[in-house]
Amino acid sequence: MPYGISESSTAAPSPVVPASRSPRNAAHPRPGRAQRAARALRHASPALLAYAAVRLLGALAFALWARREHRGVWHLLAESWDCDWYLKIAEHGYADTLGSQFDANNLAFFPLLPTLIRAGEALAPALPRGAVGLAVALVSSFVAAWGIFAVGDRLYGRRTGVVLATLWGSLPVALVQWMGYTESLFTALAAWSLYAVLTGRWLWAGALASLAGLTRPTGVALAAAVSLTALLALRRDFLVRTLLGALLAPLGWLTYVGWVGLRLGRWDGYFAVQKLWHNEWDGGVETLRRMHGLFVIERPQLFLAMVTAVLLGSVVLYVLSAADRQPLPLLLFTGLLLLIVLGSSGVYFPRARFLLPGFPLLLPLAVALARARTHVMVTLLSAAALGSAAFGGHMLLAWLGPP
Numbered sequence: 001m002p003y004g005i006s007e008s009s010t011a012a013p014s015p016v017v018p019a020s021r022s023p024r025n026a027a028h029p030r031p032g033r034a035q036r037a038a039r040a041l042r043h044a045s046p047a048l049l050a051y052a053a054v055r056l057l058g059a060l061a062f063a064l065w066a067r068r069e070h071r072g073v074w075h076l077l078a079e080s081w082d083c084d085w086y087l088k089i090a091e092h093g094y095a096d097t098l099g100s101q102f103d104a105n106n107l108a109f110f111p112l113l114p115t116l117i118r119a120g121e122a123l124a125p126a127l128p129r130g131a132v133g134l135a136v137a138l139v140s141s142f143v144a145a146w147g148i149f150a151v152g153d154r155l156y157g158r159r160t161g162v163v164l165a166t167l168w169g170s171l172p173v174a175l176v177q178w179m180g181y182t183e184s185l186f187t188a189l190a191a192w193s194l195y196a197v198l199t200g201r202w203l204w205a206g207a208l209a210s211l212a213g214l215t216r217p218t219g220v221a222l223a224a225a226v227s228l229t230a231l232l233a234l235r236r237d238f239l240v241r242t243l244l245g246a247l248l249a250p251l252g253w254l255t256y257v258g259w260v261g262l263r264l265g266r267w268d269g270y271f272a273v274q275k276l277w278h279n280e281w282d283g284g285v286e287t288l289r290r291m292h293g294l295f296v297i298e299r300p301q302l303f304l305a306m307v308t309a310v311l312l313g314s315v316v317l318y319v320l321s322a323a324d325r326q327p328l329p330l331l332l333f334t335g336l337l338l339l340i341v342l343g344s345s346g347v348y349f350p351r352a353r354f355l356l357p358g359f360p361l362l363l364p365l366a367v368a369l370a371r372a373r374t375h376v377m378v379t380l381l382s383a384a385a386l387g388s389a390a391f392g393g394h395m396l397l398a399w400l401g402p403p
Contacts, residue, residue, distance in 0.1 A: 076397075117136065164366040186219070320364040337357065
C-alpha cells in the first residue's frame with residue numbers, strides 16, 4: 001500500500017456476529033475513542049517525556065542566563081518581537097491600509113494565533129498579557145512532538161519516532177517552540193496533516209493543512225504537498241473524500257491572501273505587504289549573497305554562522321531524504337519549504353526558525369541514531385540537547401536581533 005496506508009483502513013468490514021454467539025466480543029467491546037487516544041498517548045509517552053526533558057533543560061539554562069544578565073524571562077518568551085505583533089493584532093485587529101513604511105504592516109502576520117489569543121483572553125480575562133499566546137505555543141509544542149513521533153513511528157518504528165521528536169526539541173533554535181510564536185502551532189498542524197496523509201485520512205489531512213495555511217505563509221508548502229498527493233491518489237482510486245481533502249488543503253492560505261487583497265482593494269495586496277517586509281522570491285540570489293558576505297567579506301556573528309549551518313545542513317538532509325525515498329508528501333513539503341526559505345530575498349537571520357516545521361528533514365539522522373547502540377544514541381542526543389540550550393540562550397540574550 002502506498003505511503004504506509006494500512007490494509008485495515010481499506011479492508012471490507014467483518015460481518016456482525018450476534019452477542020449470544022460471541023461472548024468474547026460481548027465481554028471485550030471495541031475500545032472507544034477515549035480509550036484509543038489513551039492507548040496512543042501511552043505509546044507516544046517516551047517521545048513526549050524525552051521532548052519535555054530537552055526543552056526543560058533549554059528553558060532552565062535560558063532562565064539562569066537571563067537572571068544573571070538581569071533580563072526579564074517572561075517578557076522575552078511571551079511579549080518580545082513577533083509575540084508583541086500577535087498580541088497587538090489580537091487586541092486591535094489588522095491594518096486597513098497598505099502604507100509605505102517598511103516592516104510595519106501587520107497584515108504580514110497570519111490570523112490563527114491572534115484568533116486563539118483573543119479566544120483565550122475572552123475565556124480567562126484575568127491572565128497576564130501574553131500568557132495565552134505562550135500557553136498556545138507550549139501546548140502546541142507537545143501536540144507537535146506527538147505528531148512528529150507518530151510519523152517516525154509509522155515509517156520506521158517506535159524507537160525512530162522517539163529519536164525524531166527528541167531531535168526536533170534539540171534543534172539550535174528550539175527555544176522558539178516555547179515562545180509566543182507560531183512555529184509550534186504550525187508544526188503541530190503540519191505533523192498531524194502529514195500523518196493523516198500517510199494513513200489515508202484525506203479529510204483530516206486537508207482540514208489540518210487548511211488551518212496551517214491560516215497560521216504561517218509557508219502553509220502553502222503543506223497545502224501543495226497534501227493536494228498534490230491527494231490528486232495522485234485519485235488516479236489510483238477515485239474517492240470523494242480524497243478529492244475533498246485535495247480541495248480543502250489550500251483553502252486557509254487562499255482565504256487569508258484573498259481577504260488581504262479585498263481589505264486593501266487590490267488583487268496583489270498580500271504580496272504588496274510582503275514587499276514592504278522585503279520578502280520577495282528571487283530564487284536564492286540574496287541567500288547566496290548573504291552567505292558570501294558572511295564568510296568571505298566579513299567575520300560572521302555566531303548566531304548568523306549557526307543559521308548558515310542550519311540552511312546548508314538542511315539541503316544535505318533533503319538530499320539524504322530523497323535518496324532514502326521518503327514518502328512523497330514528506331518530500332514535497334520539505335522541498336517546497338526549503339525552496340521558499342532559501343529562495344526568499346527577505347531577512348536572513350530568522351531562516352533557521354522558518355525551517356523548524358520541516359521535521360521530516362531530521363528523519364535520516366533519526367533513523368541512523370535509532371539503529372546505533374543505546375549509549376551512542378543517548379550521548380549524541382544529550383550533546384544535541386546541551387547545544388540547543390546554549391544556542392537558545394545565545395539567541396535571546398547575546399544576539400541583538402529577533403530570533
